[in-house]
Amino acid sequence: MYDSRFTIHNSRQLVRIFILLCAVYCSLFTSAYALDAKRQVLENGLTLLMVERHNLPIVKVTVGIRAGSLMEPEDRAGLAGLTAALLTEGTKKRSAAQISEESEFVGASVGASGGDDFITVSLSVLKKDVSLGFDLLSDIILNPVFPEKELNKKVKQIKGSLKAREDDPGFVASKIFKSEVFGKHPYGRLTAGSPETLDRIKRDDVVKFHSALYVPNNSIMSVVGDITPEEVSGLLERYFSAWRAKPVELSPPEKPAEIKKKKTVVIDRDLTQANIILGHIGISRDNPEYYAVSVMNYILGGGGFGSRLMQNIREEKGLVYDIHSSFSANKYGGSFRVSLQTKNESANVAIEEVLNEMKKIMNGKVSDSELSDAKAFLTGSFPMRIETSGRIAGFLVAVEYYGLGVDYVNNYPGYINSVTKEDVLEAAKKYLDPEQFILVVVADKEKASIVENKSRE
Amino acid sequence: MKKLLFVIPICLLFFSNISCANSAAEIRNEKTVLLREEVLPNGLKVFILKDRSAPLAVFQIWYHAGSANEQIGKTGLSHLLEHMMFKGTRRYGPAEFSKIIKRAGGIDNAGTTRDYTFYYQKLSPDRIHLSIELEADRMRNLVMDPEETLSERDVVMEERRLRYEDDPQNLVYEEVVSAAFKNSPYRWPVIGWMQDIKGITRDDLWKYYKERYVPNNAVIIVAGNIDVDSVLAMIRKEFGPIPKGPDIRELKIGEPEQRGERRVFVKKEAELPYVLSAYKAPNVLQKDSYALDVLAGVLSGGKSARIYRSLIDEKQIALSAGAGYSNFLKYPFLFYLYGTAMPGRSIDEVEKALYEEVEKIKEHAPTEREVQKAKNQIETDFIMGQDSIFFQAEMIGMFEMIGDWRLKDKYLEGVREVTPGDVRDAARKYLIEDKRTVGILIPLKKSE
Numbered sequence: 001m002y003d004s005r006f007t008i009h010n011s012r013q014l015v016r017i018f019i020l021l022c023a024v025y026c027s028l029f030t031s032a033y034a035l036d037a038k039r040q041v042l043e044n045g046l047t048l049l050m051v052e053r054h055n056l057p058i059v060k061v062t063v064g065i066r067a068g069s070l071m072e073p074e075d076r077a078g079l080a081g082l083t084a085a086l087l088t089e090g091t092k093k094r095s096a097a098q099i100s101e102e103s104e105f106v107g108a109s110v111g112a113s114g115g116d117d118f119i120t121v122s123l124s125v126l127k128k129d130v131s132l133g134f135d136l137l138s139d140i141i142l143n144p145v146f147p148e149k150e151l152n153k154k155v156k157q158i159k160g161s162l163k164a165r166e167d168d169p170g171f172v173a174s175k176i177f178k179s180e181v182f183g184k185h186p187y188g189r190l191t192a193g194s195p196e197t198l199d200r201i202k203r204d205d206v207v208k209f210h211s212a213l214y215v216p217n218n219s220i221m222s223v224v225g226d227i228t229p230e231e232v233s234g235l236l237e238r239y240f241s242a243w244r245a246k247p248v249e250l251s252p253p254e255k256p257a258e259i260k261k262k263k264t265v266v267i268d269r270d271l272t273q274a275n276i277i278l279g280h281i282g283i284s285r286d287n288p289e290y291y292a293v294s295v296m297n298y299i300l301g302g303g304g305f306g307s308r309l310m311q312n313i314r315e316e317k318g319l320v321y322d323i324h325s326s327f328s329a330n331k332y333g334g335s336f337r338v339s340l341q342t343k344n345e346s347a348n349v350a351i352e353e354v355l356n357e358m359k360k361i362m363n364g365k366v367s368d369s370e371l372s373d374a375k376a377f378l379t380g381s382f383p384m385r386i387e388t389s390g391r392i393a394g395f396l397v398a399v400e401y402y403g404l405g406v407d408y409v410n411n412y413p414g415y416i417n418s419v420t421k422e423d424v425l426e427a428a429k430k431y432l433d434p435e436q437f438i439l440v441v442v443a444d445k446e447k448a449s450i451v452e453n454k455s456r457e
Numbered sequence: 458m459k460k461l462l463f464v465i466p467i468c469l470l471f472f473s474n475i476s477c478a479n480s481a482a483e484i485r486n487e488k489t490v491l492l493r494e495e496v497l498p499n500g501l502k503v504f505i506l507k508d509r510s511a512p513l514a515v516f517q518i519w520y521h522a523g524s525a526n527e528q529i530g531k532t533g534l535s536h537l538l539e540h541m542m543f544k545g546t547r548r549y550g551p552a553e554f555s556k557i558i559k560r561a562g563g564i565d566n567a568g569t570t571r572d573y574t575f576y577y578q579k580l581s582p583d584r585i586h587l588s589i590e591l592e593a594d595r596m597r598n599l600v601m602d603p604e605e606t607l608s609e610r611d612v613v614m615e616e617r618r619l620r621y622e623d624d625p626q627n628l629v630y631e632e633v634v635s636a637a638f639k640n641s642p643y644r645w646p647v648i649g650w651m652q653d654i655k656g657i658t659r660d661d662l663w664k665y666y667k668e669r670y671v672p673n674n675a676v677i678i679v680a681g682n683i684d685v686d687s688v689l690a691m692i693r694k695e696f697g698p699i700p701k702g703p704d705i706r707e708l709k710i711g712e713p714e715q716r717g718e719r720r721v722f723v724k725k726e727a728e729l730p731y732v733l734s735a736y737k738a739p740n741v742l743q744k745d746s747y748a749l750d751v752l753a754g755v756l757s758g759g760k761s762a763r764i765y766r767s768l769i770d771e772k773q774i775a776l777s778a779g780a781g782y783s784n785f786l787k788y789p790f791l792f793y794l795y796g797t798a799m800p801g802r803s804i805d806e807v808e809k810a811l812y813e814e815v816e817k818i819k820e821h822a823p824t825e826r827e828v829q830k831a832k833n834q835i836e837t838d839f840i841m842g843q844d845s846i847f848f849q850a851e852m853i854g855m856f857e858m859i860g861d862w863r864l865k866d867k868y869l870e871g872v873r874e875v876t877p878g879d880v881r882d883a884a885r886k887y888l889i890e891d892k893r894t895v896g897i898l899i900p901l902k903k904s905e
Contacts, residue, residue, distance in 0.1 A: 053510075055508075055510035055844070056840060056841075056843055056844055057840065058840060058841055058844065096760075096770075097761065097766070097770075100759060100760035100761040101761040104758065104759040104760070104761045104762075104830060104834065105761075105826070105829070105830045105833060106833055106837070107833045107834045107835075107836060107837025107838065108837070124841065126837055126840065153770070153773065156773065156799070157769075157776065159800070160729075160776040160799050160800050161776060163728045163729060163800055164728055164729050164776055164777075164797060166728045167624075167625055167626075167727050167728050167729075168624075169623060269726065270725070270726040270901075271622075271623045272618045272622040272623055273615070273618040273619060273622070273623055303559065304555070304559070305543075305552050305555035305556065305559070306555065306556055306559045306560075311552070314612055315551065315552055315608075316608070317608070318607075318608035318609065318610075318611035318612050318615075319611070319615070320612070320615055321612055321613075321615040321616035321619055322619070341615065341618070341619050342615060343614075343615065343618060372560075373556065373559065373560050376559075376560045376561070376562055377559045377560065377562055379562065380561065380562015380563070380581065381559075381562045381563065381564060382562075383512040383513045383581070384513060384562075384563070384564050384579045387511075387512065387513065387844070387845055387846070387847075388844040388845050389844055390841075390844070
């Protein structure tokens with residue numbers, strides 16, 4: 001938690017992923033770079049992806065399970081995340097303390113985290129300890145016992161964390177924004193749930209959720225690092241042979257309703273800056289215009305110092321330190337948002353400028369150089385974003401989950417390079433709306449005095 | 458996401474400069490070979506690391522120009538200059554630098570610390586010449602347009618609001634550091650005090666730039682699957698003609714002895730109280746620092762470590778808690794204990810429980826297994842870190858800034874030799890009530 005205070009501390013821009021694609025940081029490898037991923041579907045239905053990398057004696061595993069908050073009942077929101085978090089809190093063979101002691105002793109880490117589309121379980125281990133690693137991984141996925149005591153503790157911690165995060169204005173703004181855009185759909189709430197829904201969750205709910213969804217035919221596993229396919233198959237045989245296929249009967253809810261509405265929410269806090277999110281419904285990951293949208297967003301506000309929002313609002317006006325736009329494209333829907341922070345007194349000006357830039361990109365074609373710069377970065381920057389075995393493991397799971405194909409890495413440059421100026425304009429017109437949008441401002445209300453000006457009424 | 462909800466052992470963070478598992482261990486089947494170290498006639502130091510397995514190349518340039526080199530009344534100067542380095546030279550307009558790098562499919566950024574400022578680009582190996590040309594250009598040809606300077610000052614003030622003014626726990630940290638030191642220039646924040654940032658002029662920046670952004674005050678590291686000879690030739694060509702600057706005097710930092718606990722409070726709108734207790738501690742140049750690093754691991758290297766087990770798991774009085782140690786600095790800094798109270802629990806309880814864990818170690822040395830675990834974590838984290846070419850280059854640069862890149866290996870050897878008795882002795886020697894500075898966040902509720 002102290003890292004940012006010491007080393008990278010005051011770096012000049014927050015390092016952001018320019019487009020939040022549920023961890024699908026898609027782009028290409030330059031021609032010199034290839035990712036030789038092997039894909040197979042095992043007898044028990046598990047999709048297995050492997051990349052051999054022998055540069056270091058390490059192994060990274062990511063397991064994606066379609067057991068995210070999409071699959072939980074609304075009145076038990078937080079169930080999916082809680083189930084994932086409890087995997088390491090006791091199994092048939094090991095207590096919570098044993099799990100952490102065994103893994104931490106060898107400097108390994110094994111754990112799970114929630115998500116909306118899917119949850120991930122991950123393992124990071126030295127090659128010499130890979131057997132122990134797979135043993136722990138299978139134990140927490142196959143045999144968790146969800147002790148009542150650990151469940152109560154975890155619920156208390158999650159509730160405490162929800163409270164603590166209220167101190168982060170960016171979190172508060174994001175929470176409200178999601179709920180306004182997606183309403184009651186799971187995408188509209190926190191994967192952590194809320195104090196009320198968490199209190200409703202019984203041990204039995206967790207046990208049932210796990211038993212219904214944590215099955216191989218509902219999962220994707222990637223193994224990356226200093227390990228051969230033969231070694232992987234030996235480890236799976238040894239530690240995962242008891243993982244049997246089982247029909248999945250739960251299904252995700254209907255897609256979120258694509259309601260366009262206009263609403264401003266202002267939250268009054270003792271802050272020097274207004275934290276602002278402006279946006280609306282976006283696109284899902286399978287939208288064919290996804291790549292045109294990627295290019296358009298890069299030019300609008302996804303491209304850091306290469307983007308119009310940064311150029312106008314930071315470089316020319318000095319109003320913000322960070323401003324960026326993103327399309328977050330999930331399986332069944334998505335959102336578009338512009339996020340920024342500026343001193344309370346400049347909130348209205350900054351919002352006005354954001355809307356102007358949205359209108360501008362909807363009303364005229366981007367320039368040749370903007371288009372070619374965007375393409376050059378999107379297609380050229382891939383190796384930066386999946387440099388390590390850990391990153392590759394996460395990437396492979398996402399590529400599989402979103403059905404992008406094992407050859408996605410090779411196809412991506414083609415997808416991006418085929419986008420024309422007309423496509424960009426089309427995408428802007430279709431997927432940006434400077435009239436009907438949600439505006440969330442967490443600020444000193446009096447100083448910010450957010451006005452409902454003409455373009456917003 | 459989930460990790461954020463619970464305690465993050467600080468050692469797991471990539472850039473963590475403190476705590477148990479921040480870096481380094483030698484890696485046995487290391488494929489990266491440090492091929493070349495060269496000092497150009499103008500004093501510029503160059504390191505080239507070749508790693509055939511790396512899909513990309515990294516260029517880093519480090520200047521001995523951190524906030525410790527600033528004067529009272531001008532704090533934040535180093536960091537604002539870092540921002541100005543992106544605002545154009547005689548050859549390239551404002552923001553052109555980043556645009557050129559992005560157009561080449563690269564990523565660039567920079568960071569300022571107490572000791573140094575560094576700039577980096579990650580690029581495809583065949584485009585590394587861009588870094589070399591652009592960095593050489595901005596080492597000598599910066600324009601620093603007066604209007605651009607004013608506008609960037611505003612940007613930095615927004616940055617300060619974002620990172621400090623509106624972040625209650627960061628405010629506590631700032632208060633604790635500035636109360637802990639009377640003389641050391643480490644006492645002011647790297648980003649600077651707001652009043653100082655407001656008052657920095659173009660002349661201040663220009664003077665500092667001319668004095669410190671010279672070849673004899675810089676270190677370059679290029680790493681990746683690159684051709685060593687041609688990279689060196691390019692560096693000689695671009696940086697070679699830049700004249701050497703005047704020699705820079707080393708800081709002499711002495712700190713008067715602390716004779717009693719210091720306590721500071723921050724009252725601010727917040728949900729939960731927080732405590733940060735900081736002890737003066739040596740840096741990595743001193744032998745005791747190895748034992749303190751292991752101590753941080755024993756106390757807070759994960760969920761099986763003492764603080765998590767006691768405060769979070771058993772007593773359930775803290776939402777998050779841990780220990781940390783900033784030893785990778787040029788001069789002595791701090792060892793910390795910290796905790797956020799669980800809703801309904803008092804911060805006194807958390808603070809006392811943290812001290813109890815320390816007292817236990819002072820009484821009885823930790824077990825062999827605990828010490829071995831902490832060492833294994835340090836070692837493993839370092840091996841894992843090697844997967845990133847950026848991290849490899851950064852380790853060289855960071856240790857070089859402290860004194861000598863070879864310190865990295867010395868540090869690793871030192872850590873391996875730590876015994877349970879050393880850990881106990883280090884706790885006894887440094888974690889002393891009279892030598893600590895404690896900061897408490899007292900949450901205020903907004904009046905309705």
